[in-house]
Amino acid sequence: MIILKHRMNYNEQTGIHNHLPYNIPYSFTLKLSPFFGKVLSITSVPSKACPGNCIHCNFGKTSYQTVDRQSFYALRHNSTLIKDFIDQHNDLDYIEISGPGEVGLNAELNLLIDDIRKATNVPVHIDSCGYLCWRISVHNDFCKADAVSVRIDTADRETYHKVNAVHQQIPFERYITGIRQFRSNFKGDFYVKTCLVDGVNTDDASMYKLNALLKSLSPDSIFVSSSQVHFDNKVYPVLDHDRLVALSTRLGPHVVLSDIIHQCA
Numbered sequence: 652m653i654i655l656k657h658r659m660n661y662n663e664q665t666g667i668h669n670h671l672p673y674n675i676p677y678s679f680t681l682k683l684s685p686f687f688g689k690v691l692s693i694t695s696v697p698s699k700a701c702p703g704n705c706i707h708c709n710f711g712k713t714s715y716q717t718v719d720r721q722s723f724y725a726l727r728h729n730s731t732l733i734k735d736f737i738d739q740h741n742d743l744d745y746i747e748i749s750g751p752g753e754v755g756l757n758a759e760l761n762l763l764i765d766d767i768r769k770a771t772n773v774p775v776h777i778d779s780c781g782y783l784c785w786r787i788s789v790h791n792d793f794c795k796a797d798a799v800s801v802r803i804d805t806a807d808r809e810t811y812h813k814v815n816a817v818h819q820q821i822p823f824e825r826y827i828t829g830i831r832q833f834r835s836n837f838k839g840d841f842y843v844k845t846c847l848v849d850g851v852n853t854d855d856a857s858m859y860k861l862n863a864l865l866k867s868l869s870p871d872s873i874f875v876s877s878s879q880v881h882f883d884n885k886v887y888p889v890l891d892h893d894r895l896v897a898l899s900t901r902l903g904p905h906v907v908l909s910d911i912i913h914q915c916a
């Protein structure tokens with residue numbers, strides 16, 4: 652297990668936050684990640700368009716729950732801006748395509764990746780939740796990236812509906828089968844994000860099943876975090892560090908724990 656000790660301060664997270672003109676509402680953020688290094692993060696979906704409505708989501712409640720891909724922004728018109736921004740920062744370690752919401756909903760993802768490829772050789776990381784991997788177009792777009800992260804909080808169907816509250820068109824089997832097929836075709840780095848909510852997905856049986864599922868997917872790393880959750884009129888406190896380490900140990904040797912545990916999305 653790797654425990655990342657780096658703690659970001661506000662300035663590091665938001666060093667440059669350059670909003671594009673109001674009618675082209677993309678935003679770029681430069682951030683320092685203890686795992687990925689210096690990252691240019693490109694927001695590619697409006698807040699919060701997502702097939703899920705996870706109880707631990709850092710972006711709050713889902714306002715637009717959908718499984719349909721859409722052209723949210725005029726991505727094609729941003730090619731020059733993307734290139735200019737990349738040109739100004741020639742020491743990037745990764746370019747990340749991220750939320751707040753599910754990246755796979757952006758129907759122009761493949762065009763965005765093409766634009767980035769034309770501008771730079773910096774590897775592209777897609778920070779997804781993985782709920783749309785069963786869609787062939789999403790599968791194909793994700794395969795164009797160098798690294799992809801997906802979310803798996805549980806291996807249990809009931810807990811999945813409770814924790815992730817995903818759109819009814821994505822039953823557990825469809826979600827996991829999509830991730831499994833993507834994993835078997837994807838040649839890049841494959842990461843899993845897991846949020847542990849004490850008393851919800853942390854009992855012995857849940858951890859045992861989750862470990863078996865993750866093992867079968869052979870992720871390069873598993874990013875484990877915890878978050879305080881308000882759910883069903885109850886407050887589930889964030890796991891303390893020792894308990895988080897103890898539980899994470901059960902998920903195998905590829906766990907990466909960060910002391911930056913405010914970000915569960």
Ligand code: SF4
Pocket residue numbers: 701702703704705707708709710713750751752753780802815915916
């Ligand atoms: S954690 Fe990811 S999948 Fe879950 S609601 Fe938030 S953005 Fe959507």
